[in-house]
Amino acid sequence: MEPKGQAYRIAVRPFxxxxxxxxxxxxLSATDSGxxxxxxxHTTIACNRRFGEIFDVDIEQVVxxxxxxxxxxxxxxxxxxxxWERNLEQVYVDPMRTQEDEIVLNxxxxxxxxxxxxxxxxxxxxVIGRLWTFxxxxxESRRRKIGAELYDVSTLHDDDPSRVYSAIVERxxxxxxxNAFLSILKEDYLEFRAVSSPLPQVEQVPGNFMKDSYCxxxxxxxxxxxxxxxxxxxxxxxxxxxxxxxxRYLGVPLSSPDGALIGxxxxxxxxxxxxxxxxxxxxxxxxxxxVNAELAREHSMKERIAEKQRVVEAxxxxxxxxxxxLSTINRGFGLLGRELDQDALLSEQAALLRGILxxxxxxxxxxxxxxxxxxxxxxRSGKKRPERVRLQGRIDLRSVLTDASCHVIPLRNVPGHDxxxxxxxxxxxxxxxxxxxxxLEALAEQVSLVLASHVLxxxxxxxxxxxxxxHERLVQSEKLSVVGTLAASTAHDIKNILSSITLExxxxxxxxxxxxxxxxxxxxxxxxxxxxxxxxxxxxxxxxRPVDVDDVLQRVLVLTATFTRISDVTxxxxxxxxxxxxxxxxxQLEHLFVNLxxxxxQAMQEAGGTLTVTTEAKDGSVVIEVxxxxxxxxxxxxxxxxxxxxxxxxxxxxxxxxxxRRIVEGHGGDIAVRSVPGQETVFTVTLKASRAS
Numbered sequence: 001m002e003p004k005g006q007a008y009r010i011a012v013r014p015f016x017x018x019x020x021x022x023x024x025x026x027x028l029s030a031t032d033s034g035x036x037x038x039x040x041x042h043t044t045i046a047c048n049r050r051f052g053e054i055f056d057v058d059i060e061q062v063v064x065x066x067x068x069x070x071x072x073x074x075x076x077x078x079x080x081x082x083x084w085e086r087n088l089e090q091v092y093v094d095p096m097r098t099q100e101d102e103i104v105l106n107x108x109x110x111x112x113x114x115x116x117x118x119x120x121x122x123x124x125x126x127v128i129g130r131l132w133t134f135x136x137x138x139x140e141s142r143r144r145k146i147g148a149e150l151y152d153v154s155t156l157h158d159d160d161p162s163r164v165y166s167a168i169v170e171r172x173x174x175x176x177x178x179n180a181f182l183s184i185l186k187e188d189y190l191e192f193r194a195v196s197s198p199l200p201q202v203e204q205v206p207g208n209f210m211k212d213s214y215c216x217x218x219x220x221x222x223x224x225x226x227x228x229x230x231x232x233x234x235x236x237x238x239x240x241x242x243x244x245x246x247x248r249y250l251g252v253p254l255s256s257p258d259g260a261l262i263g264x265x266x267x268x269x270x271x272x273x274x275x276x277x278x279x280x281x282x283x284x285x286x287x288x289x290x291v292n293a294e295l296a297r298e299h300s301m302k303e304r305i306a307e308k309q310r311v312v313e314a315x316x317x318x319x320x321x322x323x324x325x326l327s328t329i330n331r332g333f334g335l336l337g338r339e340l341d342q343d344a345l346l347s348e349q350a351a352l353l354r355g356i357l358x359x360x361x362x363x364x365x366x367x368x369x370x371x372x373x374x375x376x377x378x379x380r381s382g383k384k385r386p387e388r389v390r391l392q393g394r395i396d397l398r399s400v401l402t403d404a405s406c407h408v409i410p411l412r413n414v415p416g417h418d419x420x421x422x423x424x425x426x427x428x429x430x431x432x433x434x435x436x437x438x439x440l441e442a443l444a445e446q447v448s449l450v451l452a453s454h455v456l457x458x459x460x461x462x463x464x465x466x467x468x469x470x471h472e473r474l475v476q477s478e479k480l481s482v483v484g485t486l487a488a489s490t491a492h493d494i495k496n497i498l499s500s501i502t503l504e505x506x507x508x509x510x511x512x513x514x515x516x517x518x519x520x521x522x523x524x525x526x527x528x529x530x531x532x533x534x535x536x537x538x539x540x541x542x543x544x545r546p547v548d549v550d551d552v553l554q555r556v557l558v559l560t561a562t563f564t565r566i567s568d569v570t571x572x573x574x575x576x577x578x579x580x581x582x583x584x585x586x587x588q589l590e591h592l593f594v595n596l597x598x599x600x601x602q603a604m605q606e607a608g609g610t611l612t613v614t615t616e617a618k619d620g621s622v623v624i625e626v627x628x629x630x631x632x633x634x635x636x637x638x639x640x641x642x643x644x645x646x647x648x649x650x651x652x653x654x655x656x657x658x659x660x661r662r663i664v665e666g667h668g669g670d671i672a673v674r675s676v677p678g679q680e681t682v683f684t685v686t687l688k689a690s691r692a693s
Contacts (some may be wrong), residue, residue, distance in 0.1 A: 042120030363422035568608030603630030
């Protein structure tokens with residue numbers, strides 16, 4: 001037989017008296033759980049005060065009502081009454097059934113309750129009723145829920161920080177079922193950076209002033225602030241949120257990495273009956289820390305973007321400056337085609353330079369070498385046209401411009417003349433960077449080249465006049481004196497160089513750096529030609545030294561790259577790695593191969609083609625072949641190809657190949673040509689090697 005007390009699963013010492021009601025009352029009063037005892041018909045036999053608090057009912061009414069009335073009493077707190085009643089039916093169908101679960105009651109703040117039920121047995125083990133217990137586990141449930149929310153927030157990641165802190169604000173709104181704001185302080189105004197609300201009209205509000213907001217107290221105190229009911233305190237009750245019914249507030253201040261207060265994360269509503277406690281403050285504080293991190297990340301990203309933008313803007317400014325310089329250089333070279341006299345050329349060139357690179361004034365002075373007088377034009381601020389200037393005795397050139405600290409640049413390569421470029425910028429401090437200096441140097445080279453070309457053209461004009469006079473006195477069979485031949489040949493070279501420079505400047509808009517480098521290379525060629533022209537009356541000996549032919553060809557192909565590109569010509573260069581040096585003048589050899597390459601390109605200009613350059617060591621000599629895939633030449637043309645004024649092009653001078661033969665013969669070499677009409681033309685240059693291969 002089961003020992004006494006086993007059916008109750010308790011141990012009881014016999015005690016005096018038999019007042020079971022007193023014992024039951026004491027037990028029910030001592031527990032934190034709400035307790036209800038029913039019979040097998042669901043009728044309530046007993047319940048304690050905590051049960052009444054949990055279900056917000058009068059326990060006296062409960063014990064004097066049937067089960068249907070009791071259910072009606074608690075119905076307003078049950079989220080799903082149908083499910084609640086189905087569960088009760090299942091429980092009471094099985095008298096021995098035990099059950100433990102968790103339910104949520106619809107109080108002002110939802111209450112999580114752990115529910116337990118089990119049978120009540122008599123001494124014999126028979127079921128005589130059912131016990132129900134209800135324990136408020138809201139705090140524990142909230143801790144779990146907050147932990148889950150914080151975990152979810154910790155997993156939020158996005159390249160855009162604004163998406164992260166906006167998602168956090170939205171989670172605050174959904175968790176509390178209320179309005180949530182991320183406010184950023186802009187002087188005395190709070191800008192709503194992110195808003196989430198059940199009310200669409202709230203999300204349309206851009207912000208409010210600090211003096212009208214509860215957030216001022218969180219910002220000023222530098223700590224979280226809870227306002228349970230703003231109507232109860234005068235410092236809150238007169239503020240705008242309270243007047244429109246928003247009486248409950250919890251705000252946490254936000255700060256930048258350096259500790260400066262920048263705004264708040266807050267919730268705001270009219271649910272003053274729902275208490276905000278320390279757990280809510282802790283939760284919002286942790287969320288605010290994550291928002292702080294995202295705001296700091298956003299600020300850092302904006303700074304990096306701003307820095308990159310500054311770099312891009314600086315690059316765009318540099319590109320604009322380069323384009324302006326190239327445009328000025330191009331227009332300066334265009335002056336050569338206008339057949340201006342020296343005064344007009346100096347005036348026009350000075351006008352072009354005014355305003356470039358930040359220089360608001362420009363001047364250009366020229367004088368015959370050795371003379372005390374110097375003259376030119378100054379384009380000063382406030383003057384529409386450049387003014388003529390003449391100085392005697394070479395006084396301070398800076399006096400020409402109104403800016404006494406103007407920049408004076410002596411120009412080289414203008415034969416027989418002293419030339420000075422003056423640039424001034426009144427009231428403007430210019431940064432003389434390497435970038436600035438490179439553009440300044442390019443401008444100076446352009447001006448120098450234009451003036452040198454003008455001077456040389458003048459000299460050439462005089463020379464041509466003399467040649468014409470001489471030609472009338474010479475026999476008709478002598479087509480040109482040596483002087484005339486060399487002068488015309490040099491003019492031909494000048495035309496090629498100027499054409500190359502003009503083309504390079506045209507393409508230079510897309511690649512300014514490459515264009516400037518190429519222009520400098522052409523200027524070096526021009527300097528050589530200038531010296532040759534000045535010495536044509538008394539020819540000098542060729543300056544022989546060991547020369548690497550491949551190096552010369554490398555320079556030539558770089559100089560002619562623009563012509564090959566626009567003529568749709570593919571260059572194939574086949575080198576002999578064991579090529580010996582030759583004794584020669586590198587400048588004249590460069591002139592030789594430039595002429596051959598340019599002739600080959602011009603032979604293919606109509607349809608493009610392939611230019612093949614080959615070097616080979618052979619029998620103590622260096623053999624260079626320049627082959628084009630053009631239309632070829634008939635035999636009758638090749639018979640006179642190296643004679644002066646013989647050209648296959650109507651616009652040609654017929655002096656290029658004549659000059660090539662003179663250079664090769666001056667180097668003790670040989671030049672030959674073979675051609676297949678309609679297929680190709682090959683020029684072969686043979687030079688003696690300076691050492692054995």
